[in-house]
Amino acid sequence: MKLTYADVTAGTEIPPVSYPVSRLSLIKYAGASGDFNVIHWNERIARSVGLPDVIAHGMFTMAQAGRFVTDWAGDFGTVLEFGVRFTAPVVVPDDDHGATIEVSGAVEEKLDDNRVVLTVTATSAGTKVLGRARAVVRLP
Amino acid sequence: MAVNKDYAGRTFPPGEPYEVSRVKIVEFADAIGDPSPLYRDREAARAAGHPDVIAPPTFAIVISMASARRVTTDPGLGLNYAMVVHGEQRFEYTRPIGAGDVLTATSTITDIKQAGSNTLLSSRTDIATVSGEHVCSAYSTLVERG
Numbered sequence A: 001m002k003l004t005y006a007d008v009t010a011g012t013e014i015p016p017v018s019y020p021v022s023r024l025s026l027i028k029y030a031g032a033s034g035d036f037n038v039i040h041w042n043e044r045i046a047r048s049v050g051l052p053d054v055i056a057h058g059m060f061t062m063a064q065a066g067r068f069v070t071d072w073a074g075d076f077g078t079v080l081e082f083g084v085r086f087t088a089p090v091v092v093p094d095d096d097h098g099a100t101i102e103v104s105g106a107v108e109e110k111l112d113d114n115r116v117v118l119t120v121t122a123t124s125a126g127t128k129v130l131g132r133a134r135a136v137v138r139l140p
Numbered sequence B: 001m002a003v004n005k006d007y008a009g010r011t012f013p014p015g016e017p018y019e020v021s022r023v024k025i026v027e028f029a030d031a032i033g034d035p036s037p038l039y040r041d042r043e044a045a046r047a048a049g050h051p052d053v054i055a056p057p058t059f060a061i062v063i064s065m066a067s068a069r070r071v072t073t074d075p076g077l078g079l080n081y082a083m084v085v086h087g088e089q090r091f092e093y094t095r096p097i098g099a100g101d102v103l104t105a106t107s108t109i110t111d112i113k114q115a116g117s118n119t120l121l122s123s124r125t126d127i128a129t130v131s132g133e134h135v136c137s138a139y140s141t142l143v144e145r146g
Helices: A023-033 A043-048 A058-073 B022-031 B042-047 B057-072
Strands: A013-021 A078-086 A099-110 A115-124 A127-138 B084-093 B102-115 B118-129 B134-144
Touching (some): A023 A058, B022 B057
Antiparallel strands (some): A013 A099
16 A cells, blocks of 8 residues: 555544564564663663663664554655654563553644654553654655 | 763764664564564565665664764763663654665764753764765653652
8 A cells, every 4th residue: 555645634543553562572672772771671670770670662662653653654655753752661571461552643734745744642551651752754 | 960961062973884784674673573574675675766675763773872872881971871761762864774874973962951850861863874965863862860
């Protein structure tokens, strides 16, 4: 499916998607990103610095929101801007389920030059984990 | 408050250029769980108008963080990394990062301020090709929890 600028209407909601996150996700992400901050893999140290448990890398959460945006935009969409605030950590317990990041969004407005502004919302365990998440995408 | 505010405004010149490999892009895409062929299949990427496979948008953090790490781990800055969480992140792209790009990153500490017991450290990293083409600017705020 090739989404085009003409297809898009401001105010349209984008259906939510759930993305799983496990301890293994965080270990893979640490290796792939080079961010080995101990709070993302060591429960003992995470708790000792006042966190409830191991937390996901903020950038892992942002990457899930990024997938949501690029999946919506399709292969011919280009991300021009993408920004988030990390409002709460995604807590990832050491069990068989891990955590889930729920991402939803909406088309906020259409700009000139085939640009579209998306607002994105992400929650985990009922808590908002990203704030002011916004992407500007150029569509064909 | 251990963070040295004298570092605000400091620019750190680029280190060694970062060569983007297809293997690294796949590793990153796998780690974020994104199966898109644009990150794996050169023909799929070409069909979408790219010269080679591209990287997911947030891959830029690999390059900006490697650059910013030289800043955040500078002993003179005094940042306690175990107490650091990510506050904000924003990217502005001129084009997607792609396999074969040889990139340099220049980081500037744009602001260091206190917010209650927390210290906020904001930085900007400009990512460009070695021939000077701008690819992405990354704006980051780290929070040292106090």
